[in-house]
Amino acid sequence: MKQTALTIRTPEDFDFASTLYGHGWCTLAPFSVDASALALEQLIVLPSRKLVLCTISAGSESLRTIARSITPLSPSDRIAVHRIVSRCFRLGDDLGPFHRSVASEPAYRWIADRRAGRLLRSPTVFEDLVKMICTTNCSWALTTAMVRNLCNSLGRSFDGTRRAFPSARAIAASSEAFLRARVKAGYRASYLLELARSVDSGRLDPELWMDRSIPSSDVYAQLRMIKGVGDYAAGNMLKLLGRYEYLGLDSWVRAQYARLHHGGRRVKDSTIAKQYRRFGQWRGLLFWLEMTRQWYDSKFPFVE
């Protein structure tokens, strides 16, 4: 096994724990967390098709990344690791305007203080989209099981114990019956298969949504055309694309909003939307952070 150490510089307003634990993505394979070492383990597939197991932790104004691979990494492989880790940890996102806009309000000053707002994402938009569909209409435990099953049954093996997230081609080559029986995706199986086949054939290229010149409303509309992607999934996909104009409401945040603002009484979605309208392009991010504030005040729920 070859080992390569990389130091990846982070922005001034970056915080490792806030990014790692800001939502549940760190618990979805092929991510895993070593809570005692405060490190993220991530198995990634490079453009050269090499598999690299990365252990990422906080350094001094940097991410300390140990990359393990079967064969040595070439200079272009090292650049690819740097690019993928930076993308997952949202190092290129400029949250300065957001932090400055909320710092003037006492209730939200903690967001800038905690350098919160970077939501961990996967190496590809396709991977995030598959995972997002797996969060719909089920418990978080089932989501983690479905994603783990996808990796274990269709992902490439690194060392016999760890498997990467499967490519669109690998999922496309499976079948609905397989995705139901082995992945336990249930009725989502047909959605995942159709999505994977669209991406594999080139009919759909989710990476295009990273282009900031495309209006968010257009990306949202394209997401909503995908079977299995409704308001919740589309809204939260946009957050992973760095677009925060949609709230992405689900039963958990609705209940949380009711607890925080209405003594537990449920309110209409339009009431929630009205409450956050004044935060403009940042409303989706501010909403999510307000709903999860207790995680930052006490303990992140994903820490063992």
Add this chain to the structure above:
DNA sequence: GCGTCCAGGTCTACC
């Protein structure tokens, strides 16, 4: 042990 409910929703048919 068994039945029911519901969880980080979405789709389709129908009105």
Add this chain to the structure above:
DNA sequence: GGTAGACCTGGACGC
């Protein structure tokens, strides 16, 4: 455009 019912799974809960 709004709504009812169906849809996989698995854990929690009541009996």
